[in-house]
Amino acid sequence: MMRRWFPKVRETEAEKEDRTIVWLSNRxxxxxxxxxxxxxxxxxxxxxxxxxxxxxxxxxxxxxIATERYTDERVTRVDxxxxxxxxxxxxxxxxx
Numbered sequence: 001m002m003r004r005w006f007p008k009v010r011e012t013e014a015e016k017e018d019r020t021i022v023w024l025s026n027r028x029x030x031x032x033x034x035x036x037x038x039x040x041x042x043x044x045x046x047x048x049x050x051x052x053x054x055x056x057x058x059x060x061x062x063x064x065i066a067t068e069r070y071t072d073e074r075v076t077r078v079d080x081x082x083x084x085x086x087x088x089x090x091x092x093x094x095x096x
Contacts, residue, residue: 032059 020033032042040061048059070078 020035022030022033024030036042042061047062047064049062051058051060
């Protein structure tokens with residue numbers, strides 16, 4: 001999968017003071033406060049990269065671009081398709 005990074009948003013002094021405590025559920029889930037979701041324009045289904053940084057859990061929004069993965073069966077089916085010539089190249093020019 002390819003990922004495109006969203007720009008980092010710097011936290012202002014006011015935002016640092018406006019902090020909320022959240023709890024980890026028994027399923028390992030955390031609900032992000034609505035004010036944070038709105039500030040970053042986040043919606044249900046958005047993806048995040050999660051990592052540890054200086055003993056903190058960091059969530060960074062990412063855009064995941066789906067790519068097709070070819071199984072051995074799919075490769076075999078494509079390999080058996082008839083190959084159609086596109087045109088001959090003579091001296092760097094197409095014959096079409």
